[in-house]
Amino acid sequence: MNGPILVVDDEPDMCWVMECILRSQGFEVVTVDSGEEACNQLANRDFFFVFMDAKLPDMDGLDVVRHAHAQRPGTVRVVLVSGYHYHDDPVIRQAIDENLICGFLAKPFTHSDLLKALPTS
Amino acid sequence: MKPMLDNDMSPNRFELLYGMLLDAIPSSVLLVDEKLHIVSVNRNFLLKSQRGEARTVGRPLAEVFPTIILENTDIERRIREVFRTGTSVKGQRMTYRAPGVPIRIYYYSILPIPTNQVMLLMEDVTEQVRLSEEVRRVERHLASVVESASDIVLSTDTEGRILTWNSAAEKLSGLSAHEVRGQYFFQFCGSNQQQTVRKVFMLMKSGNESHTTEFPLVTSNGDSILVSWVFSPMKDDYGQTVGAVVVGRDLAERRKLENQLRQSQKLAALGVMAGGIAHEIRNPLAVCYSAAEFLLMDNISTEFRNECSRKIQAGIQKASAIIENLLRFARPSPDTEMVQVDLNTVITDTLDLITNQARVQQIRIQLELEQRLVLVLGVSGLLQQVFMNIFLNAINAMPEGGLLSIVEEISEAEVAVRISDTGMGIQESDLDKIFDPFHTTSPIGKGTGLGLSICYSIVQQHLGSIHVQSSPGQGATLTVRLPLL
Known part of the structure; x- marks a missing residue:
């Protein structure tokens, strides 16, 4: 699957961090800071991958993902990035079990953690 | 039948009438002659002493009264005294126990009568004595309730002058009941409250309501302790205010508990905020972490290096400000x-x-x-x-x-x-x-x-x-x- 990577986080510095890491690996990156904008982006174009903040000011990150799945089933691959949840958080486990997200990345993370979350294909 | 009293009253009839009158009196009446022999007794005495008339009249006093009474009351000497001086002895106490009956208490008087005899009048006050002892017991109990209370309990007259002052009041104020008795209560209140307290006493003179308020009590060493007060008017049976009862509770202990409770509730509130706090701190941490990792990379531009440093500083400052806010909130109010x-x-x-x-x-x-x-x-x-x-x-x-x-x-x-x-x-x-x-x-x-x-x-x-x-x-x-x- 082609297209840029979408980074969704309401904290501008978090977008800056992820953008820097991904660009250094040659990825094209689009950043947005709200759930609504994320929904718009996901509705209108294909993304290779999505890094989604769990808690956005207007929506819950998982709800954005649900919305995207409902609109274009099977096209969105998401890793949830959050300082709010922890690794074996029941909410995270359930989201993974439901195939809503394909992974979880806890803040703070190393650059290789972030890159490892990307699919190899 | 002829009526009892008619115009021709023979001496016999008088005797009969007096005998009936004496027997009707609910007190014991004895006539004693100079030799201390009993001349006559009424029915009440025979009943109380469980004696027959034959074994009583004409006998010496010493035979009719138990030795122990004679010794304790010294009644024979007293009777002789009455014969000698002609003045009566009144209101003496005697405890009398006839064989087989419960103890009775009498007040007796020895009265001279002109026939060269004396009358010994004995009134049974057992019940009155029992009642007044009961009253005293209740009084003692009430006093000990007031004394044992850990709250200040004091009473005043209608003008607010202190009548009683319990030990809690003594302990908290450092002033003994002896020192404060008769003084106006308002004198022991802070100067700002004196006017208010006088007004409360004024209101209680005519009103029925209690008054609740908080103000400091001035102690013997000039300190003041915060007390919560309840002023209540004391009424007599006719609804007239006869004084006031003032109850005061030292608030220091309550304030301490209140502060503890507030503090623990504050920490509980912090627990509720934990999720938000985690999110808030981990964002700047994540930025610092990554920026530091960028700095470790070779071949980065000076501009990017500076940007990383700035992000790290800003992130640390942000996290530290959050922690400071939390500390400020969590710390007990000094x-x-x-x-x-x-x-x-x-x-x-x-x-x-x-x-x-x-x-x-x-x-x-x-x-x-x-x-x-x-x-x-x-x-x-x-x-x-x-x-x-x-x-x-x-x-x-x-x-x-x-x-x-x-x-x-x-x-x-x-x-x-x-x-x-x-x-x-x-x-x-x-x-x-x-x-x-x-x-x-x-x-x-x-x-x-x-x-x-x-x-x-x-x-x-x-x-x-x-x-x-x-x-x-x-x-x-x-x-x-x-x-x-």
Whole structure:
């Protein structure tokens, strides 16, 4: 699957961090800071991958993902990035079990953690 | 039958009449001659002493009365004295126990009569003595109740002069009952309260109501201790005020407990905020972590290196500010001294603490503060706790997100802060309970039910008021009113 990577986080510095890491690996990156904008982006174009903040000011990150799945089933691959949840958080486990997200990345993370979350294909 | 009393009264009839009269008297009457022999007795004496007339009349006193009574009362000497001086002996006490009957107590008088005899009049006062002993026992019991109370209990006359002063009053004030008796109670109140206290005594003269108030009691060493007082008028059987009862409770202990409770509730509130705090701190941590990793890379531009450094510094500062806010909130209020406080600062500082909790729950915050200093007399740490609790309640009422609005309004003498949410609202049946301690609709572990009761006590301490308005599904509005400086 082609297209840029979408980074969704309401904290501008978090977008800056992820953008820097991904660009250094040659990825094209689009950043947005709200759930609504994320929904718009996901509705209108294909993304290779999505890094989604769990808690956005207007929506819950998982709800954005649900919305995207409902609109274009099977096209969105998401890793949830959050300082709010922890690794074996029941909410995270359930989201993974439901195939809503394909992974979880806890803040703070190393650059290789972030890159490892990307699919190899 | 002929009537008892008619015109021709023979001496015989008189004797009969006097005998009947004597027998009708419910006291014992004995006539004794100079040799201390009994000349006559009435029926009451025979009954009480369980003796027959034949064994009594004409016998010496010493034979009729038990030796022990004769010895204890010295009655023979007293009778002789009456014969000698011609003056009566009145109101002496005698305990008499006839064989086979319970002990009886008599008051007796020895009265000279002109026939060269004396009359020994014995009145049975056993029942009266028993009653007065009962009265004394009840009195002693009441006195010991008052003495054992750990509250100050004192009584005054209608003018407010101290009559009694219990040991708790002695202990707390350092003044003995002896020192204060007869003094005006207001003299032991702080100078600002003396006028008020005099007024309370005035009101109690005519009124029935109790008066409740709080003011310091001045102790013997010039210190003052805060006491909560209840003044009650003391009424007689006709409803006239005959004095006053004043009960005072040392508030130091209660204040200490109140402070402990407030402190632990504050820490519980911090627990509720933990999620928001985690989110808030981990963002700057994540930025610092990554920026530091960038700095480790070779071949990065000076410009990028500088940017990384700036991000690290900003992130650390942010995390540290969050921690400082938390510390400030968690720390016990060092004193409860009321000082001039800007309410706007209190509100914005509190909002800073919960902004993230609101953000993770998709709650927007709308803040309308007066564009000037809003000065009140208060303890800023305590006021912060009030707003923190109300904000957190509002946030908890909106699990699906919503709007938290804070509107401040100034009127002549007070400031009103209205905190509204768009949450689930409060059931009508819960409305009058929400300020009760331990009333909670939260599941176990989510709320202690203490938050609003603590808000209530803090606002009250600041001489303000707190009201709630809500209907189910329509959100809730809490209004905090405080007097302006």
